[in-house]
Amino acid sequence: MIRLKHINKYYKVDEENLHVLKDVNLHIKKGEFVAIMGPSGSGKSTLINLIGFIDQKFEGSYLFEGGSLLGSDDNKLSAIRNQSVGFVFQNFSLIENNTVYENVELPLLYDGYDFGRTHEQVNNILGKVGLSDKLDKHPKQLSGGQQQRVAIARAMVNEPKFIIADEPTGALDSVTSNEIMNLFRELNQQESVTIILVTHNPEMVDYCSRLIEIKDGKIIQDRELVK
Numbered sequence: 001m002i003r004l005k006h007i008n009k010y011y012k013v014d015e016e017n018l019h020v021l022k023d024v025n026l027h028i029k030k031g032e033f034v035a036i037m038g039p040s041g042s043g044k045s046t047l048i049n050l051i052g053f054i055d056q057k058f059e060g061s062y063l064f065e066g067g068s069l070l071g072s073d074d075n076k077l078s079a080i081r082n083q084s085v086g087f088v089f090q091n092f093s094l095i096e097n098n099t100v101y102e103n104v105e106l107p108l109l110y111d112g113y114d115f116g117r118t119h120e121q122v123n124n125i126l127g128k129v130g131l132s133d134k135l136d137k138h139p140k141q142l143s144g145g146q147q148q149r150v151a152i153a154r155a156m157v158n159e160p161k162f163i164i165a166d167e168p169t170g171a172l173d174s175v176t177s178n179e180i181m182n183l184f185r186e187l188n189q190q191e192s193v194t195i196i197l198v199t200h201n202p203e204m205v206d207y208c209s210r211l212i213e214i215k216d217g218k219i220i221q222d223r224e225l226v227k
């Protein structure tokens, strides 16, 4: 599904070229649950921005489902991003003034759904993340773990091809972190959702099927995890 070949990425800082991804080669298949780990500044965010179609300025080739999106204009790219990737962040990034239902409905509206036609999908995904009784609540009325469940429902509601979760448990206590990771594992195993997880926490890697370690912009380890 995702194939990166000889990716190099540079940032220009004060006339200097900072080389942040160095000949990265990567193939992620449908249904994988991949953990990406590495020290701060090693290039993890740069890599997932590229995989998630946020950043297009790189050398090398990115084939998504066999095709390249190189040269696509911003409108096309954001449409593809909305349809193909669900993002989950450490700080949940929910809209405070919207209800749980409205937060989860948003990607469908961006996709062009009419207001009246979102019920089935929104209710269905909120059921899967265990929040059917919280539809009318606002994010502030929920615990951190519940807010992250809303964010996961929002990321999944339009059935994207893959999920990028950037430190999704970084703001949660260990019990809640494990609950969220169990939910990811369930979604991965039961719904075959492909998940790419960035984490600093080695305990979270136990839930994944593959570990990629990155250091100084290079993949230094890439291995399947035995269950």
Ligand SMILES: Nc1ncnc2c1ncn2[C@@H]1O[C@H](COP(=O)(O)OP(=O)(O)OP(=O)(O)O)[C@@H](O)[C@H]1O
Residues within 6 Å of the ligand: 011, 012, 013, 018, 020, 038, 039, 040, 041, 042, 043, 044, 045, 046, 047
């Ligand atoms: N927009 C930018 N302009 C210039 N340099 C950048 C930019 N974004 C990141 N960098 C640099 O690129 C390198 C990789 O950063 P990146 O954010 O990808 O690392 P990371 O592994 O995600 O770190 P962290 O775990 O702290 O989030 C760092 O040296 C960083 O300072």
